[in-house]
Amino acid sequence: MVDQAIKLLGSNDPELLRLRGSDLQILEYFKIKVGDLAPLTHWLSREFSMATDSDILGSPILSELVELDRCSIFYTTNYDDFLERALRKSGRPTQAITAERSIAHNRSDVEVVKFHGDFNSPMEMVVTESQYMDRMRLENAMDFKLRGDILGRAALFIGYSFRDPNVNYIFHLINRLFANLPDSFTGRRAYIVLTDPSDFERRLFQQRNIEVISVGSNDRPREIANLIREMRS
Known part of the structure; x- marks a missing residue:
C-alpha cells in the first residue's frame, strides 16, 4: 500500500521518501497531498477482490x-x-x-x-499515523468490546509482533486486564504464535503474561495450520 502511495505521488526517489519518514507518515503525507485516501483504498480493494473463494x-x-x-x-x-x-x-x-x-x-x-x-x-x-494515534486511545465502543471479549476467554495471537505499535499497545492492555484475574488452568490466558522465537521475544512476551508458542520457519503457514488442528483435537 505504501509502495502504491509513493507511485501515485509521482516520487522520483521512493527510497529517499522512506528514509525521511515511516510508512504511516508516508500515508499521512499522501492524505494531505491528495485530500483523502480513496485512490489507495479503491486500489487495495480491487487487489483483494481478485481472490476467489x-x-x-x-x-x-x-x-x-x-x-x-x-x-x-x-x-x-x-x-x-x-x-x-x-x-x-x-x-x-x-x-x-x-x-x-x-x-x-x-x-x-x-x-x-x-x-x-x-x-x-x-x-x-x-491507515495513517494520526489515525493510528487516535485508535491507540482505545476509548471507543470497539475497545470496550475488546475488553469484554477478553474476560473469561483465552486469546491466541497469530501473525503479530512487537513491531506493530497499535497491537503492541493491545498486548500491554491485555497484560493489565489479566494481571489481577485468577489464573487459567494452564497459568496463562493469552498466547502468541511466533516463528523460531528468540530469547528476546520469549522474555518480552512472558513479561506481559503472554505465552509464546513456537512454530518452524520451513513452511510457516502449514506449521500454523497444524497447530490450529492440534488445538481443535
Whole structure:
C-alpha cells in the first residue's frame, strides 16, 4: 500500500521518501497531498477482490480457523474480507463488525471484528499515523468490546509482533486486564504464535503474561495450520 502511495505521488526517489519518514507518515503525507485516501483504498480493494473463494479456502491457516467451532469471535487488523468469506463458505453464519452499530445481535453468528476497519467502511479505516494515534486511545465502543471479549476467554495471537505499535499497545492492555484475574488452568490466558522465537521475544512476551508458542520457519503457514488442528483435537 505504501509502495502504491509513493507511485501515485509521482516520487522520483521512493527510497529517499522512506528514509525521511515511516510508512504511516508516508500515508499521512499522501492524505494531505491528495485530500483523502480513496485512490489507495479503491486500489487495495480491487487487489483483494481478485481472490476467489477457492483461493481463500486454499489457505492452510484459513481452512483450519473456520473449523474451530468453539471459537466464535475473531479479531483482525486486516482490511480484507477473506476470513468472513471463508467462514460463510464453510457454513458458519458470520457478522463483520467495524463499529458499534454492526455488533452482532444474533449470538449464533460468528463475529469477525475488523479492528482497523474494512473496505465497506472506508471512513473508519485506520491507515495513517494520526489515525493510528487516535485508535491507540482505545476509548471507543470497539475497545470496550475488546475488553469484554477478553474476560473469561483465552486469546491466541497469530501473525503479530512487537513491531506493530497499535497491537503492541493491545498486548500491554491485555497484560493489565489479566494481571489481577485468577489464573487459567494452564497459568496463562493469552498466547502468541511466533516463528523460531528468540530469547528476546520469549522474555518480552512472558513479561506481559503472554505465552509464546513456537512454530518452524520451513513452511510457516502449514506449521500454523497444524497447530490450529492440534488445538481443535
